[in-house]
Amino acid sequence: MTKLLLSLHVLAAIVAVGPITVAASMFPPSARKALAEPGSERAVSSLRLLHRICRVYGGVGIAVPALGFVTAMSMGVLGDAWLIASMLLTALAAMVLLALVLPRQEEILEGVAAAGPATGDKGEGAVTVGSAVSVRTTARLAMFTGVFNLLWATVTVLMIVRPGSTTGA
Secondary structure: OHHHHHHHHHHHHHHHHHHHHHHHHHHHHHHHHHHHOOOOHHHHHHHHHHHHHHHHHHHHOOHHHHHHHHHHHHHOOOOOHHHHHHHHHHHHHHHHHHHHHHHHHHHHHHHHHHHOOOOOOOOOOOOOOOOOOOHHHHHHHHHHHHHHHHHHHHHHHHHHHOOOOOOOO
């Protein structure tokens, strides 16, 4: 049963976390492209898709720690330091996604979608550096996304190496 749970846990991590890390990493450069092309419906559609992937797979990603917890219980390693550290880092990654990445993606998406086509006199629809959505906003989102990805990479390494484990590398 432990092997089945571990397999499901790893598959859930690959299927859920992988798309989030890729889509979240693609969002800031895509947002900068959308800012450079005001009124481009294709750019806005691309941002909507990337945000939807992050949101939906973020929900599916709840299966990863749930299956991990059940797997750890069946393996009898709930008290191991590497697992406790992994659980804390996973919780931190979830908080970064929910509190910093997804809300900023929504903010950028709304700003880019509302900007519409640019006008020659920098009228109402023009997107400028002084607007609510700027290159700086996308850079900040890229930083938060990088933190999220780094947390997941650290959890992955801890899961593989398992410091102090007799089966660890």
